[in-house]
Amino acid sequence: MVLDEKDNRNVWEKIGDYFSANSIWMKWYCTGCGAIELPPTMTSRYDMERLGMGPMATPRQADVLLITGYLSTKTLRRVIYSYEQMNSPRFIVAFGSCTINGGIYYDSYATIGRLDKYLPVDLYIAGCMPRPEVVMNGFNELIKMIKKGQAKGWKHYQENYEWYKKNQLDSLGEVIIKDEFHE
């Protein structure tokens, strides 16, 4: 993604981005181990509601998909499904080293290495695990990016859909679907 692109939003989009930046609802995709860092971020110690952030129940309602830690190839399908159910503008925050390069699972056959190949990540929060301070710092960064109109992963995903789809299919291999209980 190119970050230093010229700002060509009109006034309405700027206002819209102001609202988006100050009211961030998240869907937590908590299959990895990072989920444990979120309760302290949310509750009285760090209180993410100050920044207008909060958890939501379903991807339809959410703006941010927060992927907390490693993703196995089996769950990747579910993440993509969830992401495609979200309404744009939508952002992805990837959490922990595993989503950057695989982390300690870098040589595992069952997890994916770089999340960026499959879904457009707007912001990485590095660390294993990232402490709540880092998480809050990352969210601050995300807010700034949205305000400036730099978090454009969802547009990128639309424009380069074929490339993402190809990567996704490559990693999944062949999935034989019989019914809900046998895949």
Place this chain on the structure above:
Amino acid sequence: MNVMSFVYGFLVLLGVFVFQTTLTGLNRKVTARLQKRYGARWYQQFLDIFKALRKDSTSHGWVFDFGVIMALGGIMATVIFIPVAGFEAFPGLDNIFVISYLLAVGMLGMAMSAAGSGNPWASIGVARALTNMLAYDVPLMIVIFTLIFAFDSSSLSEIAALQQGMGILGWNAFRMPLGGIVAVIALLGMLGKKPFDSFIAPTEIASGPMVEYGGKHLGFMFILHEFMTFIEVSIILSLFFGGGATIWEYMLKYAVLYTFMNIISGVMPRFKIDQAVKYFYRVPLAMAIVQGLVVIFTGLGVTLWF
């Protein structure tokens, strides 16, 4: 009925929206303080609503859209009927039955739209919401029935006016103490506050009826929730706490009552839906009937009794 009525009606809607949304934002802060947090900004609720309206949305067919519009339309019509400190955009239509059943149009619209999304969580949420409604409404309606019998009027503004000018003890909540308690408990149920919020349980049934809403639909739901809160609190305020002689008195009382509800809710766990029904049909129903019998057979409470 003339053009001015509609203009007033529209202004009432705007005013109510701004007032109630601000109050909701402030109450988010109150809840946060209860939990020893700093809490959201006071205008956070506005940001949330406008953000939701700004986003793209997903539709599941025409009934999904139509239900949302019908819900907000019905609720907004009900708001116009609510008398605020004696002011009504359409005078004489503040009949309590009209208001409480017109409210049901909005709820039906929301239920319809939610079930129309084809999501089973939504249907479960609606089933719970309707059961919850059956639980709180029967005791409340009995108390309201008692009021109508006592004052020979089913107009909200008239009942509110009858309580004014006698000080705090003239309020129906003090004239008919059991009825007042029932009304406050029922208000918790109406607002969907804890402990009666099992129908929007976010982690259990993925926020129930709201599960499929996103973007402008979700924004509609938030606006609708603000309006619905206003209607419900206003009904109880006018019937049991004397409404308000001036708009400022009304707003102050309103803010106190609503914040009180929030504080109760902030320290409560959640009832299962059948527990809520059992609870309402045990304690508040019995209190409501006792209050009704007292008023009908002894006349205590119709006038000041202390």
Place this chain on the structure above:
Amino acid sequence: MNLTIILAVTVVLAVVSFFITRLNKKAGGFLTVIASLFAFVGLFLLKGSIGGEFSIFYFSFKITMVGWYFALIMVLAYSMTSFFNPFWMDKMMYPGSYNFMYLLSMAGTIGMFFAKDFITLFIFWETVVWSSTFIIQLGKSRKASYVYYVVSAIGSMATLFAIMMAYSVSGTFVISEAFAGLSGGAAIAVFFTFILSGLAKIGIFPFHVWLPAAHGNAPHTFSPVLSGGLVKMGAFIAFLSVTAFPAYEIFSGMFKVMGTPFPIYFLMALGAISIIVGTLMAIKQEDAKKLLAYSSVANGGYILIGILMLDQVGFAGGMMHLVNHAVASAAAFLAIAAVAYRTGTTKMSEMGGMIHRMPVTYIVYLVAIISMAGIPPMGGFVSKWLIFQGLADKGMLFLAAAAFFGSIGSFMYVFRPLSAVFLGQTFTRDLKKKEVGFFMMLPMLILTALSILAGVFPNTILRVITEIQASVGISPVTLAENTIVTVNGYLDAFRVFIVFGFGFTIAFVIFIVRRKSKKVELMDTYTSAEFIHTRELLHYSSKFYAPFERLYDKAPDTMKLYKKIAVKIGELGNLTESLFYGHKPEKTVFWVMITGIFVVIIGGVV
């Protein structure tokens, strides 16, 4: 228009339709449409000759306002439902006799409402009962018609007994004079036995068992008539028992509850019980038609309470609820029948998402249930509002509690078919189904329009009711232009409708100016990110209110009690049979004689 002509033509057409159906099934079905529409128009024109009296053979008739009102509701239900008849002829076992009975029972109801004396009334009443019994048999279950017939027979015989008893005192069968001179215990006995057939027909609590059995199992084209029409015959008997039999005057010396004599209050309490029972049972039904049948039980309770109040407001509400419930219930049953026409089932767990296939039917059902649940701006709201005002005026707390329970409970049960049948996921089997044809849509749309009109301009109906109220000597409900005025406040239904429209417009404008939403498939829904491929699995329809149902699933079932009684009666019969038809009957005779002699001796000594 002359009543004789209407009756004669319908009866003749009934016979003709039987033979025509033999030749051509469809033609016979269309004949019922023509005949019932003719009767409807004829009755409508009959309003000019109100007050006239005449007799045909032994039957004597008097055209009254209330009879006209009732007959019009009844024939409305018949004529609207008859539009479905031609399309169901192939599925019927005996289409000829169905058409014959259909028209005959309609003629019976018309004659019954205009009867001048009780013998006429009784004969026409029995015509209806018999012909509808044979129609119900053509449906799913033969046993349903037994239940229907037994309950009806108990009521009819009790009423006949009451008429005879009244005759022994007053010496006349003429309705307006027959009950004169009754007093004391005889009056109570006559009152309760007379109204029994009415209670049985409306489906008031101990007699409510026939409604789910009959409505649920009758042919789909007859259930709307049963619920929208025939049930209202009972309301007519209830009406007679407080007007022709001036119950309020005869019982005026008795113990009073909130200003109402105890016998009448007792019946109102039964009405309240049926509201509760009907609501609770409707909530847990799995079959859409049975659910609507139980809702008829609950609404029958409202009607009974309203009519028995015989006052300015509540009575008007009860009378108006007759037409509102008739229209709404007929429309709801027709909508379910239309769905059953396409899917072949009325079980709610076997359907879903029909809205995407049959949108018009969905709108019809939606308006019907809004009216049935008493939500503005439909007709049902106005009548329930009047009943509530009447109850509040008298301070009848417990009846009001039941009425509120039924009213809010009705949101629960009417939403159930809406959600299970029309909303949710469309089943794979139904993906190719189409909307019903225009001819079947027409009656449903007419009924929908009537429901809305009754809610927006309720005074059109209430004006007729004020005339009825004046004719029975109570002060009529106060009507201004568009406004209904009661002691406790007034209602301007038209303005409520306008404001609702205003709110709806604002919401619509906000919705439309925002960006258009992306349309997705129904299956693309939040499933906790799990992939679901079977539509049926994503549809939540059976055991809809399971947590609530659990609270009363141990409640006693009336039908089981009746079955036990039936078994005991059967055993008593077996005992008698074994005594007298055994191997040695002379032994039994000997013992009976000995016992008899002992009884006589002991009786003499005492």
